[in-house]
Structure formats: structure tokens, C-alpha cells
Amino acid sequence: MRxxxxxxxxxxxxxxxxxxxxxxxxxxxxxxVQDTTGPLTIRQFKEVKHGRLANPQRxxxxxxxxxxxxxxxxxxxxxxxxxFADETDCLIFEGGSGICHQLVAExxxxxxxxxxxxxxxxxxxxxxxAFATGxxxxxxxxxxxxxxxxxxxxxTFKISLSGRFQKWVDAKDLVLHLxxxxxxxGATYKALEFNGDTVANMTISQRLxxxxxxxxxxxxxxxxxxxxxxxxxxxxxxxxxxxxxxxPDADADYERSVIVNVSELEPMVxxxxxxxxxxxxxxxxxxxxxxxxxxxxxxxxxxxLAIAAAILKxxxxxxxxxxxxxxxSQQILTKxxxxxxxxxxxxxxxxxxxxxxxxxxxxxxxxxxxxxxxLSTANRNFKGRMGNPEASIYLASPATAAASALTGEITDPRxxx
Amino acid sequence: xxxxxxxxxAFKFGDNISTDxxxxxxxxxxxxxxxxxxxxxxxxxxxxxxxxxxxxDFIVAGRNFGLGSSREHAALVIKMAGVSAILxxxxxxxFFRNAINQGLPVLLCDTDKIDAGDKIEVNLTxxxxxxxxxxxxxxxxxxxxxxxxxxxxxxxxxxxxxxxDFEV
Numbered sequence: 389m390r391x392x393x394x395x396x397x398x399x400x401x402x403x404x405x406x407x408x409x410x411x412x413x414x415x416x417x418x419x420x421v422q423d424t425t426g427p428l429t430i431r432q433f434k435e436v437k438h439g440r441l442a443n444p445q446r447x448x449x450x451x452x453x454x455x456x457x458x459x460x461x462x463x464x465x466x467x468x469x470x471x472f473a474d475e476t477d478c479l480i481f482e483g484g485s486g487i488c489h490q491l492v493a494e495x496x497x498x499x500x501x502x503x504x505x506x507x508x509x510x511x512x513x514x515x516x517x518a519f520a521t522g523x524x525x526x527x528x529x530x531x532x533x534x535x536x537x538x539x540x541x542x543x544t545f546k547i548s549l550s551g552r553f554q555k556w557v558d559a560k561d562l563v564l565h566l567x568x569x570x571x572x573x574g575a576t577y578k579a580l581e582f583n584g585d586t587v588a589n590m591t592i593s594q595r596l597x598x599x600x601x602x603x604x605x606x607x608x609x610x611x612x613x614x615x616x617x618x619x620x621x622x623x624x625x626x627x628x629x630x631x632x633x634x635x636p637d638a639d640a641d642y643e644r645s646v647i648v649n650v651s652e653l654e655p656m657v658x659x660x661x662x663x664x665x666x667x668x669x670x671x672x673x674x675x676x677x678x679x680x681x682x683x684x685x686x687x688x689x690x691x692x693l694a695i696a697a698a699i700l701k702x703x704x705x706x707x708x709x710x711x712x713x714x715x716x717s718q719q720i721l722t723k724x725x726x727x728x729x730x731x732x733x734x735x736x737x738x739x740x741x742x743x744x745x746x747x748x749x750x751x752x753x754x755x756x757x758x759x760x761x762x763l764s765t766a767n768r769n770f771k772g773r774m775g776n777p778e779a780s781i782y783l784a785s786p787a788t789a790a791a792s793a794l795t796g797e798i799t800d801p802r803x804x805x
Numbered sequence: 806x807x808x809x810x811x812x813x814x815a816f817k818f819g820d821n822i823s824t825d826x827x828x829x830x831x832x833x834x835x836x837x838x839x840x841x842x843x844x845x846x847x848x849x850x851x852x853x854x855x856x857x858x859x860x861x862d863f864i865v866a867g868r869n870f871g872l873g874s875s876r877e878h879a880a881l882v883i884k885m886a887g888v889s890a891i892l893x894x895x896x897x898x899x900f901f902r903n904a905i906n907q908g909l910p911v912l913l914c915d916t917d918k919i920d921a922g923d924k925i926e927v928n929l930t931x932x933x934x935x936x937x938x939x940x941x942x943x944x945x946x947x948x949x950x951x952x953x954x955x956x957x958x959x960x961x962x963x964x965x966x967x968x969x970d971f972e973v
Contacts, residue, residue: 427837436962465836523875523903526960533965534965534971573895576869576898773823
């Protein structure tokens, strides 16, 4: 008893009664890499003597960061990863399938699972009640070989959410507010555990958005309890049998408690060049922008595209703004086409990119020019992040992004709708 | 066993030096050509760093060093530049593990006491940092045993190759 969600999951998986601060070894339900961390991971894996994949069917490679490949070097990295999948029978998701974290949510993550990935936004799966965290290549290489890894059981911050989101205020505004309050290192090594009345009214898409950005406050995981919303999502994804109710104990020990009344939130932005440099949109309204990017593992889901389409319907992007849209997965793209969101966005002048990370990390598909300003629905605005240290990035919700695409300047979505 | 002592010059950096400062995503195409990738280490934080750093030198940073991506290349290119340890007020979680896994010590201490260009001595055995230029003595926080063991083997892959498993 008296356990947080992280203590519960790590105790159960390791078969020992663990508390915050303990070091444990636990088996892993899914270990994965993506195309920019995979090659190093696999070379390290091959260095481990007698290294064989412990669980090929729990080992996955996602080609998502550089797809379709922008150059010869990355094409050769992709070849290397495909060959490894052929040799070992591990799972591989070809370019265009989607962003690793979205596919983990759609296909793999279940409440109580432990998931590790060679990508910092692996925390996203916490939206489904999984203990999911990002690690580097060495850690993932060893997990590939042993099927387990070591963890320090994190202390937990209890994040209690109450109230209902106002119109055009969403999960992104909540998590930006929270990161602003905690600071970019305010939760380093900690678990963020979400509960309170609001959670029951949050969709899985919203929970994934919040969990995704836990790492931007330094957290090891951002985790939600599971409930009938989780159950419905898993059933819709064809794995209703994987649902289990998972809640923290009522008397669990928390290091810190943070209370957010989401009814009081307004649209937020993170200003250049750190994610905790947060302000209400109104503070920077009128800032001229050159590019709007809607997508990523933070905000490239169907609900995000629905919001953008609602704002941009029968309207055009401002002539001086490039609008880039990248759905987070093939499933999302297909649904968005069936419903008509993609048609609306294309008619508004958006460039529709294939499901993947796209412009987020400065590799291709939307690198910024000198002194240019981008408003993005992604999770990071570090100097140089979108390929140019002379450019600036603001982070905001899909609603703020769509509203700003209409006006050519940072705009409160409540002003144009 | 003799004390393990590192000596070199301090290269100072501020707070929130991200993995994009250390090795930006735009160089992802060089990640399978590490010597070429390493030429860009710290480029977006200090483009002269790679020209000035010498084997044994230290990166001395403020809060939250290494935040951002899980790319272990960030720790790897710092090690390839010859840096013997990173001293910072705090270190982002994934970077911390990555550095240890690469056999690169990361030491938490009050780096305000160290000035740019100072000569530094780090005693990994006693946990003391001495600024030989201004005389300041600092202690660094305790590293968990599992990490010390990995560090002493030169990284996680050599550690597992030797032991076959974690020994916790």
C-alpha cells in the first residue's frame, strides 16, 4: 500500500516491494529505437558479446525522423536498420507509418507496461498508464540484449487537475502552463502523476499531449491512471483485453503536490529559446511569424487536426505564412482524409507532409531561415532546434497555431473564432 | 588504489545547454560518421570550443546541462573532444545516464565558484574539485553505485560485456 503509480508498476514488474529512491531491475514490455538513434544503438548492441535480441517481438524500429530520406547518409542508415530487422526478426515500421510515440500508443502501450525508447518523448505512453521513459543508445542496446534494464524508482509529484477547459483552451495550454510553473529542470528525475476530476473528462489524445511534454520539465515519466476512457481507446485499437484498472493508492507518498484549475487557463505559448519561458498568448500577440507547423508527437493527432480544420475552414492562410501540417500516423492521416480535415487544411493552403516528425527537429521539411520566427505545435523550441540557430520558435496549441496561420502573427484563437 | 585524478582547463557554459546546442539535429546525417559529427560539438553554444578544447579539459556548466533529446551522440562527441568530465549544477536525466554509459564522469557541484579558463583538478576518489587558479574547493554529489561500477568499466557496453548482466 501507500504506493504511487510508478512504485506500483516497478514493484509489480521487478517482483520486489520498492519505494522512491530504490534501484531496481525490471523486465521491459517494449524497447525501441527510431532512425536517428537506431544505428548507434545497433552498433553498440553488436559489441555486446553473445548479443542476441532477448525478445524480437518486443523490439521495434521506427523510421520516422528522416522520412522520406533527405540524403544519402540517412538512406544508408535506413538500409542498415532494415537489414538488422531482417536478420533478427524484430519489428520495423517503415517510413510513413507514423511517429514512434504515436504508433506505440496505437499498437503497444497498455496500463502497467514498462516501455523504454531511444527517444526522449517515450514518456508519451504515460497517457495510457504505462511507465514509459526515454534512454540513450547504450541503455536501449543492453535492453535489446537482456530484455530488462535498471531504474531508480522516481519520487512523484502529484499533479491534481480540476475544472473544465474553456473553449479553444486545451491540453497543450495546460502542459505549457505546468512546465512554466515547474521550470525546465523542476521535475528532473521525478515522476509526474496526474489525477483529479479533470482527468476523467480528458481524451487519450489530450493525455498523450500532456504526458509527452513531462520530459520538458525534466521528468522521467508523466503518467495517468487508467479508466474507462483508457478502456474505450484500447478497445477501439483492438486490444480491449489489455485493459486493467490502475490507480495510485489513496495514501501514496508524494514529494510535492501541484494543483491546477484548468478552467482558469488561457491559451499559452512557450517563447524562445526554452520550453519553460511560458506566457499567455496575449502577451506576445501580434508577433510576426513566417511559418506555422502543426503536427509532431505532441499535437499531430486527429483531434488536433480537427481543431485546426475548424478554425481554417473556408479560409486561407495569411499570404506571408507557410503552413505545414504533418499527421502523427497513417491511421490519423486516413481518418482525417475520410472526415475531410486534410481537404480543409489543403484548401487553406497547407503543405501536407507524410506521417512523421517532419520539421520538428531541423532535419528537413521546414528548416527556418535566418531571423525567421515559427509558431509550432511541437514540444521543443531550443536554439537551433529547427535547423537554424539564428531562428526563433514559439510553441503553442493547434488552435493558436491555426489562428496565427490566418493572421500572419501570433494570435489568440478566441479572437478569430 | 591510487586516487583517480583529472586535470585540465574549465570551459564555462550557462544554464539549459540542450542537446541541440551540443550536437544539433541538423547533423543527424553524420551520426554514422562519428569523427565528422564530432567536429560540430557544442557548435550552437560556442562555435570556437572545438578549436580550443584540449584532452583532459572540463565542461563547466550551470543548471540542467544536456536537457532535451535522448541522442547519446551528445555525450559521445563531448568525450571524443577529449573532455575528461562535465561539472554542472544539475544535469538532465537522460544525458546523465548517457554520459555514464559512455564512461564520461558527470559531477554535480556549485560551478559558480569556477571561472572560465581556470585550471581544475578533480579527484574522483575523494569527490573533491579544486580550482587551482582561485583556490576554491568543491565537493560533488554522490553517484549511485550502479553508475560508479559502469563508469569504472568505461561504460555500459563494456560493463555488460564483462559481467553478462547487471550486478545491483
